[in-house]
Amino acid sequence: MATAILEQLxxxxxxxxxxxxxxxxxxxxxxxxxxxxxxxxxLFMVGGxxxxxxxxxxxGSYPLAIICSMITLAxxxxxxxxxxxRSLRDNLRMQxxxxxxxxxxxxxxxxxxxxPHALQMRPQTxxxxxxxxxxxxxxxxxxxxxxxxxxxxxxYLFLTRTRLGTAMRATSQHPxxxxxxxxxxxxxxTITFMIACALAGLGGALLGPLFLIFPQMGDxxxxxxxxxxxxxxxxxxxxxxxxxxGIGIVESMSTLVVPTxxxxxxxxxxxxxxxxxxxxxxxxxxxRGEH
Amino acid sequence: xxxxxSLIAAIVVLVVGALxxxxxxxxxxxxxxxxxALCYAIPAIGMNLLYGYTGLVSLxxxxxxxxxxxxxxxxxxxxxxxxxxxxxxxxVAAGGIGLLVGIPCLRLxxxxxxxxxxxxxxxLYTLFNNxxxxxxxxxGLPGIPRPQNIEIGSLVIEFRSLGGFYMLTFVITAxxxxxxxxxxxxxxGRSLSSVRxxxxxxxxxxxxxxAHKLFAFVLSAAIAGVGGAMKVLFLRAAAPLxxxxxxxxxLMMMLILGGAGFLVGPIIGxxxxxxxxxxxxxxxxxxxxxxxxxxxxxxxxxxxxICGLVEAAYRKLSNREKAVVAHP
Numbered sequence: 191m192a193t194a195i196l197e198q199l200x201x202x203x204x205x206x207x208x209x210x211x212x213x214x215x216x217x218x219x220x221x222x223x224x225x226x227x228x229x230x231x232x233l234f235m236v237g238g239x240x241x242x243x244x245x246x247x248x249x250g251s252y253p254l255a256i257i258c259s260m261i262t263l264a265x266x267x268x269x270x271x272x273x274x275x276r277s278l279r280d281n282l283r284m285q286x287x288x289x290x291x292x293x294x295x296x297x298x299x300x301x302x303x304x305x306p307h308a309l310q311m312r313p314q315t316x317x318x319x320x321x322x323x324x325x326x327x328x329x330x331x332x333x334x335x336x337x338x339x340x341x342x343x344x345x346y347l348f349l350t351r352t353r354l355g356t357a358m359r360a361t362s363q364h365p366x367x368x369x370x371x372x373x374x375x376x377x378x379x380t381i382t383f384m385i386a387c388a389l390a391g392l393g394g395a396l397l398g399p400l401f402l403i404f405p406q407m408g409d410x411x412x413x414x415x416x417x418x419x420x421x422x423x424x425x426x427x428x429x430x431x432x433x434x435x436g437i438g439i440v441e442s443m444s445t446l447v448v449p450t451x452x453x454x455x456x457x458x459x460x461x462x463x464x465x466x467x468x469x470x471x472x473x474x475x476x477x478r479g480e481h
Numbered sequence: 482x483x484x485x486x487s488l489i490a491a492i493v494v495l496v497v498g499a500l501x502x503x504x505x506x507x508x509x510x511x512x513x514x515x516x517x518a519l520c521y522a523i524p525a526i527g528m529n530l531l532y533g534y535t536g537l538v539s540l541x542x543x544x545x546x547x548x549x550x551x552x553x554x555x556x557x558x559x560x561x562x563x564x565x566x567x568x569x570x571x572x573v574a575a576g577g578i579g580l581l582v583g584i585p586c587l588r589l590x591x592x593x594x595x596x597x598x599x600x601x602x603x604x605l606y607t608l609f610n611n612x613x614x615x616x617x618x619x620x621g622l623p624g625i626p627r628p629q630n631i632e633i634g635s636l637v638i639e640f641r642s643l644g645g646f647y648m649l650t651f652v653i654t655a656x657x658x659x660x661x662x663x664x665x666x667x668x669x670g671r672s673l674s675s676v677r678x679x680x681x682x683x684x685x686x687x688x689x690x691x692a693h694k695l696f697a698f699v700l701s702a703a704i705a706g707v708g709g710a711m712k713v714l715f716l717r718a719a720a721p722l723x724x725x726x727x728x729x730x731x732l733m734m735m736l737i738l739g740g741a742g743f744l745v746g747p748i749i750g751x752x753x754x755x756x757x758x759x760x761x762x763x764x765x766x767x768x769x770x771x772x773x774x775x776x777x778x779x780x781x782x783x784x785x786x787i788c789g790l791v792e793a794a795y796r797k798l799s800n801r802e803k804a805v806v807a808h809p
Contacts, residue, residue: 413603465596469590469593
């Protein structure tokens with residue numbers, strides 16, 4: 191039993207790290223510009239495809255493929271923000287409509303280009319194993335946990351230590367006041383979207399090799415990340431981290447108790463329970479009259 | 482539009498709709514697609530009451546449709562219950578689940594509510610997929626019987642043929658449409674609109690916001706249940722894939738395409754979304770990409786859908802006429 195728990199703990203930490211990446215991206219976008227980007231899952235998927243493309247067709251090196259995938263996604267994010275989301279900032283319903291449109295275009299566009307079948311990509315890290323006691327994990331498990339920890343730390347330092355990060359936080363707290371002190375909110379919005387999309391791309395490039403790369407690979411992580419930011423508290427960066435890891439671990443641990451098929455039911459059940467008890471989330475602040 | 486024009490339009494649509502089996506008698510494919518479009522128009526009308534008139538977004542509505550569908554299907558298939566009571570039971574079951582979800586969740590603010598409906602839809606889908614004893618699991622329930630013939634004296638009305646089933650779906654859609662019409666035009670419907678426009682103001686004017694939202698949600702879920710039941714009866718099989726997240730999203734897209742908040746919006750949306758691409762013979766993926774761009778364009782330029790565009794054009798035209806009269 192103890193080994194089973196340890197196994198699911200590490201699996202949970204690995205999936206949780208992926209959810210953290212997705213959740214951080216969505217929280218940044220939501221926190222800074224009040225846009226709920228339901229299309230974040232397909233950007234994650236595109237990250238997987240980009241990593242595949244760069245790995246096999248251009249660089250042949252997995253780390254370089256990851257970086258190229260992040261850069262591509264950042265550029266895609268810039269285009270999306272400028273062309274679509276900037277004009278829909280105060281309209282939640284139309285943001286959803288636009289996200290749904292984007293999902294259709296990107297997901298079916300990928301099917302057109304690469305076909306509906308899953309792609310395989312096995313860098314060295316997937317084939318080599320690490321033994322922990324009686325258990326063995328792929329190196330990729332620990333690569334994911336490590337890279338995500340690094341990314342989260344970098345993002346934290348960026349947000350707290352750099353001028354740009356401070357500008358982002360200022361805009362999220364009070365856009366008008368940010369303008370007064372000389373911040374250009376449109377520039378901040380573009381950069382926020384670029385960072386968020388790059389994080390999604392990183393997630394896809396990290397998870398793709400471990401599972402498979404296919405058009406729907408981002409759907410489940412997007413829903414889990416959405417649950418994570420709600421459990422953590424909409425707009426809260428620490429909330430996204432705790433929520434994402436928590437969901438990953440709850441999800442893995444639940445397989446010890448219930449059949450795997452009901453894993454998602456447990457996660458969404460926890461989400462609904464949380465919304466009923468504490469709708470403003472773990473780290474969220476209760477705003478009077480908002481809930 | 483003047484009431485007389487609306488009345489004429491309604492009569493024309495009813496007559497043409499009722500004559501469709503005669504008009505397209507030789508083209509079963511056309512009737513097939515029209516029936517399928519109507520099967521989506523029913524839950525889309527339910528969605529319109531919720532989204533178009535009350536302002537709530539639900540991304541799990543096909544889950545409720547699934548509850549209605551499986552209830553009706555199991556009653557008819559395994560217990561031999563006749564069609565009408567089975568359909569009503571399906572509507573009640575879907576509405577009941579709606580009530581269970583609505584009471585705790587409708588207190589949540591907009592985006593939280595959207596995510597909850599999404600989660601509920603996912604949970605219902607998982608249940609359809611895994612409760613093998615009740616729903617047949619991933620394989621679904623095949624061989625669902627269509628309603629039995631009605632015999633009035635020597636007159637036999639049959640529902641097993643395509644034309645007969647189309648008529649049945651048409652009549653049910655018309656009834657649900659009538660329900661929508663009555664509700665929206667009533668005082669209650671106006672209170673619903675006030676909730677959509679400004680919740681706080683509506684509450685200040687003495688509208689019980691929560692009760693209105695709950696009623697709209699439960700009714701909308703029950704109507705979705707009717708739509709789901711008609712769909713599985715038409716396809717003669719119930720499968721979890723008919724009620725997955727993507728289907729809920731498609732439903733939302735139909736409504737937005739047609740025009741949320743317009744009486745005919747859901748019907749125009751369902752027919753445009755289901756029927757038009759079938760007739761244009763476009764490959765499925767290309768059609769979805771095309772609809773993606775349509776949605777982006779709608780979000781950006783025409784948030785009120787096809788009906789909104791028509792209305793704007795009509796206003797422009799009638800204003801021009803008036804202007805001509807005013808300045809001869």
